[in-house]
Amino acid sequence: MKAQSFLPDDYRPAESEPFMNDRQLEYFRRKLVTWKQELLEQSAETIEVLQGSARAVPDVADRASEETDRALELRTRDRQRKLVAKIDAALRxxxxxxxxxxxxSGEPISLKRLDARPIATMTLEAQEKHERRERVHRED
Structure with a gap:
């Protein structure tokens, strides 16, 4: 990537600019890096919570509740791990x-879609087509 350009805090990619110019790329790079940092911080907090809750609870109901909470935390952490991998792929x-x-299709993905979901790899139309195909194959 070219040298990182200065971006004002209020910069938002606009349709009137050339698609994926240096400013847009830097905007999305920063957005992805910030998102990844937030997820990694949340993941570290989750680990601390799980380590802190690893204690013997004598009451069966309390133990079941704690194990349910732990399983939910682990599922959330797994989703975050997968999301971090997608963010890394987007940064590449x-x-x-x-x-x-x-x-x-090789077509540009809309700026609105990328702003909402910067890890998107397909246009909305291609994604919908892909999901329809998946549904059909799942039903087979």
């Missing part, structure tokens, strides 16, 4: 110039 796409383009 930013670096190699593939970010913002649909992996199925």
């Amino acid at each position: 796409r930013v670096e190699n110039g593939e970010f913002g383009y649909c992996e199925a």
